[in-house]
Amino acid sequence: MLRIECPCCGPRDHDEFRYGGDASVMRPSHDDPDPEAWYRYVYVRKNPPGPHSEFWQHMTGCRQWLVVERDTRNHSILSVGFART
Ligand SMILES: [Zn+2]
Numbered sequence: 065m066l067r068i069e070c071p072c073c074g075p076r077d078h079d080e081f082r083y084g085g086d087a088s089v090m091r092p093s094h095d096d097p098d099p100e101a102w103y104r105y106v107y108v109r110k111n112p113p114g115p116h117s118e119f120w121q122h123m124t125g126c127r128q129w130l131v132v133e134r135d136t137r138n139h140s141i142l143s144v145g146f147a148r149t
Pocket of ligand 1: 071
């Protein structure tokens with residue numbers, strides 16, 4: 065089981081959170097007409113071994129969106145921060 069250290073609520077089990085996807089993917093501008101750019105944004109992921117940035121939302125707590133850096137080889141949490149800038 066993953067334990068995520070929420071900056072607002074402290075350490076919590078991962079089942080209190082909702083996975084929000086890859087945090088390293090950049091959304092194309094809303095007026096980008098290239099269907100290939102939208103295809104890559106929606107469907108194409110790298111799934112690398114090692115550190116990976118992910119969005120998680122603390123659904124049963126503060127409801128904040130977080131960026132969690134997780135090592136995909138052993139599920140260790142390397143860092144947690146707010147997704148807002
Ligand atoms: Zn929280």
